[in-house]
Amino acid sequence: MSALGALLLRLLLAGLLFGHATQKLFGWFGGTGPAGTGEIFEKWxxxxxxxxxxxxxxxxxxGAASIAAGFLTPGGCAVVIGTMTVAAVATAPNGFWAQKGGCEVPFCYGALAVVVGFGGPGEWSLDHAFGLTALADPLWGLAALVVGLAAAAVPLTMRARVLRSRGSITKR
Structure with missing residues (x-):
C-alpha cells in the first residue's frame, strides 16, 4: 500500500473511532454521554x-490517537481490536447489521484495526519517523490481534457472570 493510502486508512479509522468515543464520553455526534451509554452497558x-x-x-x-499518528501502531490496534471485540459480542444477538442494533460497526472498526496492524502504519507515520519500522512487520499485526482478543476476554468473562446472575444466560 502506498504511504498516502496507509495514511488515509489510518485517518479514516481514527476519525470514526474519535466520533464513536466522544459519543460515549461527551454526548457529541448524537451520543448519550456517560450516563446514557452507561445505562445501555448495564443492560448488556x-x-x-x-x-x-x-x-x-x-x-x-x-487507540484512535495511536493509529492516527502511526505511533506504536500495533499497541493502538490491539486496544481497538479488544474494545471492538467486546462491543461486537455484546451487540451480536441483534444480528450483524447496525440498522437492527447489530455488530456491524464494531466488527468493521475492529477489522480495520486488524488491517492496519498487519499492514503497518506506512512511511508517513511517527513509527517510521522514529525508526520503529520493525513495528510494520506482519508478526506485530498478529501480536496485536492476539493481545486484543485476549484483553477482550476479561470484560466478556465479567459480563457473562453478571448475565448468569440475572438469569439472562444459562451455565453450560
Whole structure:
C-alpha cells in the first residue's frame, strides 16, 4: 500500500473511532454521554455501566490517537481490536447489521484495526519517523490481534457472570 493510502486508512479509522468515543464520553455526534451509554452497558451486563462506558470511550480515544499518528501502531490496534471485540459480542444477538442494533460497526472498526496492524502504519507515520519500522512487520499485526482478543476476554468473562446472575444466560 502506498504511504498516502496507509495514511488515509489510518485517518479514516481514527476519525470514526474519535466520533464513536466522544459519543460515549461527551454526548457529541448524537451520543448519550456517560450516563446514557452507561445505562445501555448495564443492560448488556457491563457493570458498573457508567464506568465501563467511560473506560470504553477512553480506550477508543487512545487507540484512535495511536493509529492516527502511526505511533506504536500495533499497541493502538490491539486496544481497538479488544474494545471492538467486546462491543461486537455484546451487540451480536441483534444480528450483524447496525440498522437492527447489530455488530456491524464494531466488527468493521475492529477489522480495520486488524488491517492496519498487519499492514503497518506506512512511511508517513511517527513509527517510521522514529525508526520503529520493525513495528510494520506482519508478526506485530498478529501480536496485536492476539493481545486484543485476549484483553477482550476479561470484560466478556465479567459480563457473562453478571448475565448468569440475572438469569439472562444459562451455565453450560
Amino acid at each position: 451486563g457491563f457493570v458498573p455501566g457508567r464506568r465501563m462506558a467511560v473506560l470504553a470511550g477512553c480506550t477508543e480515544l487512545l
